[in-house]
Amino acid sequence: MTKYKYILQSSYTDGEGEYFPSKSVIELTEEQANSRLFENKLIKVEEPKQIEIEIKQPKQKEETEAETEVKTEVKTEKPKKSKKKKDK
Amino acid sequence: MSKFIYNEQGKLDLAQMRTNSTLPTDAYKYYDDKLVKVAKQELRIVQDCVEAGLVDNSLNLGDTIVSYDKLADMSEAEASMDGITRSQNGALTFNQAGVPVPVYRKDFELDQRRIQAVINRGSMSLPSTGLELATRKVAEKINAVCWDGFGKTVDGMSLNGLRNASGVNAVSATASWGGGSETPLSDIESMIQAIQTDGYGFTENSCVLYVSPDNWAFIDNDYSTAKGEKTYKQRFESYSPIRKVELGSGLSDGECILVEMRSDVLELKVAQDITFYELPQVDPMLSQFSVIGSMALIVKSDFDGKSGVAYLTGA
Numbered sequence: 001m002t003k004y005k006y007i008l009q010s011s012y013t014d015g016e017g018e019y020f021p022s023k024s025v026i027e028l029t030e031e032q033a034n035s036r037l038f039e040n041k042l043i044k045v046e047e048p049k050q051i052e053i054e055i056k057q058p059k060q061k062e063e064t065e066a067e068t069e070v071k072t073e074v075k076t077e078k079p080k081k082s083k084k085k086k087d088k
Numbered sequence: 089m090s091k092f093i094y095n096e097q098g099k100l101d102l103a104q105m106r107t108n109s110t111l112p113t114d115a116y117k118y119y120d121d122k123l124v125k126v127a128k129q130e131l132r133i134v135q136d137c138v139e140a141g142l143v144d145n146s147l148n149l150g151d152t153i154v155s156y157d158k159l160a161d162m163s164e165a166e167a168s169m170d171g172i173t174r175s176q177n178g179a180l181t182f183n184q185a186g187v188p189v190p191v192y193r194k195d196f197e198l199d200q201r202r203i204q205a206v207i208n209r210g211s212m213s214l215p216s217t218g219l220e221l222a223t224r225k226v227a228e229k230i231n232a233v234c235w236d237g238f239g240k241t242v243d244g245m246s247l248n249g250l251r252n253a254s255g256v257n258a259v260s261a262t263a264s265w266g267g268g269s270e271t272p273l274s275d276i277e278s279m280i281q282a283i284q285t286d287g288y289g290f291t292e293n294s295c296v297l298y299v300s301p302d303n304w305a306f307i308d309n310d311y312s313t314a315k316g317e318k319t320y321k322q323r324f325e326s327y328s329p330i331r332k333v334e335l336g337s338g339l340s341d342g343e344c345i346l347v348e349m350r351s352d353v354l355e356l357k358v359a360q361d362i363t364f365y366e367l368p369q370v371d372p373m374l375s376q377f378s379v380i381g382s383m384a385l386i387v388k389s390d391f392d393g394k395s396g397v398a399y400l401t402g403a
Contacts, residue, residue, distance in 0.1 A: 009393060011285060013278045015260040015402065019285070022255075022393055036340070037260065037401045039252040 003027040005045035012041075098148025099360055100380075109366045110200070110375045112207055115214050119364065122216045123223050123379070127362050130227030132334050133234045133250075133385065136296050137356040140349035147189065147359040149382060153245060154357045155186035158391050183391055188242035189359050191382040192229045194222040200373045219364060222379040226362060231338040234385045235345075247384055250345050251399055255389025257282035261402040264342060266306045272320055272403070273311065279346045279398035280329060288348045288396030289329040297324055298336030298345045303403060307333065344400040353396035358383045 005025050012020045020026055025045060033042055095101040106116055128135060137143050147154060162178030196218035206214050238247035250256065259278045263269045276297070283289040299307060307320040318326075321333050329348070336345060347354060362381035369375060389395040 010255050010389075010395065011257045011282050013257075013259045013282055015262050017262070017274065017278060019278075019281070021285070035401070036251065037258045037399065040248060040254050041252075041256070041258055 001029040001031070003029055004033065006033055006038075006042040007045060009041045009043060012038075094149070098150050100149070100363065100365060102363060102365060105365050110203055110369070111214075111366070115203075115206055118214065119216065119219050122219055123362065123364055126220050126223040127227055130224055130337060131230060131362075132298070132337065133231065134356060134383070136334070136349060137354065137385070142349060142351055142354055143356045143358055145358050145361075147357050147382075149191070149359050151189055151359055153186050153188050153242060154384060154386070155184060156355070156386060156388065158183040158185050158388070185388075186243075186245045187247040187357075187384050187386055188238060188240070188245055189357060189382055189384040190233065190238050190240075190247070191360070191380065192226045192233075192362075193378055193380045194225040194229075195367070195376060195378045196222045197374055197376045200375060203375060219377070219379065222364070222377075223362065226379045226381055228338065230362075230381065230383065235336075235338050238384075248387060249385070250347065250387055250397055251343075253387035253389065253395070253397070255393040255395035255397075256387065257286065257395060257398040259398055259400045261342065261400055263402075265303050265403045270403075272307070273323065275400055275403055276324055276327065276330075276344075276346075279344070279400055280327060282398045283346065283348060283396050284329075286394035286396065288350070288353065288394075289346075291348075291350075292328050293331040294350065295329040295331060295346055295348045297330050297333045298339060298347070299333060300336055300339035300341055300343045300403075302341040303344075304335050342401060342403045344403055346398040346400075348396035350396055352388055352390065355386045355388065356383060357386060 005027055008020055008022055008024050008026060011022050012026065014020070028038075028042075032038070033044075093101040093104040095104075106113075111119070163176050166173055166175035198215070198218065202214065233247065233249060235249045235251050237249040237252055240246070248254065257279070259275070259282055261275045262271045265272055279297075280289055280295075283295075289295055307324070309320060311318060311320045311323045324330055324333050330346070331349075336343070339345065359382035360380060362379065364377055364379045367376040367378055387395070387397060
């Protein structure tokens with residue numbers, strides 16, 4: 001049986017005489033936690049959830065567009081340089 | 089025909105209501121005696137609260153919610169020889185809490201021919217079974233609410249019982265009593281220890297132990313075959329804080345509840361004591377009556393969630 005962690009809202013003494021003070025964390029099965037003894041006396045400790053992050057790869061089309069843009073920029077720069085050379 | 093009349097305190101004015109009702113005065117006296125007898129038998133928690141002075145009668149039937157304060161402790165007092173050293177100012181911290189006050193009711197009827205026989209012949213052969221049963225049903229419901237709470241939320245406030253109020257110390261029994269491997273004394277000691285760790289149950293004869301009906305016969309057994317002179321019930325009552333052991337009518341099998349009868353642990357708010365009255369007559373051959381009561385048992389815990397109540401299961 002799977003056990004879950006709970007925070008006690010009152011003290012609890014188990015069948016073997018072990019005393020758990022209020023606010024302590026105990027492990028109980030779901031059946032034990034739902035028993036009449038623990039009604040209004042437990043708060044379940046939620047396990048931290050694993051968050052999956054998807055890393056999206058940039059699409060190929062965009063890449064090609066970016067490349068062409070760079071290329072065009074280079075092309076446009078070239079005549080400027082040539083102009084400067086001419087001025088000199 | 090009677091009608092509802094309320095007195096200045098907002099409670100039912102029974103004397104006024106009964107003035108022009110169907111039953112003769114003697115019949116009301118007879119019925120009142122029966123009602124009180126049954127209510128006393130059944131309502132042990134209410135009776136214990138009355139004995140311990142934990143009843144507040146200031147409510148009326150118009151009070152649907154009653155509020156109280158959860159109080160935190162003060163810092164320590166100063167001890168010095170000169171008496172000049174001032175102590176730290178203790179500011180009380182309150183946390184407001186409240187509970188709804190339910191109304192408990194059970195109706196029953198009497199036929200006019202029987203009532204007329206009583207009036208005309210002066211005999212007291214009025215059947216009391218209906219009243220006794222209705223009173224018992226109301227008392228059982230009050231008991232159930234004292235153990236388990238009201239179960240309905242009013243304005244965000246709920247009435248919890250001795251079993252499920254927050255802060256009530258939970259104890260699991262070592263083994264079922266009467267099974268052969270039981271240790272009832274150690275179970276009761278665990279309950280006492282639980283409330284004492286919370287700062288309650290140190291006063292002698294201040295607690296009442298309620299035992300479920302299934303274990304009521306078991307605790308009349310001798311607790312030791314070697315000694316053979318005391319029953320478990322007597323042994324429980326010889327623990328310093330326990331004043332008496334009572335039958336917990338309405339408790340489930342194997343359950344016990346230990347309560348310190350103190351105003352910061354338990355308080356009974358009464359809007360209307362259990363009583364009965366005649367309903368307005370609609371059928372000339374039939375008189376209808378109602379047993380009614382309105383009260384709320386507040387199971388308190390302090391600001392830190394500590395409580396003078398212990399709840400044992402599995403015994």
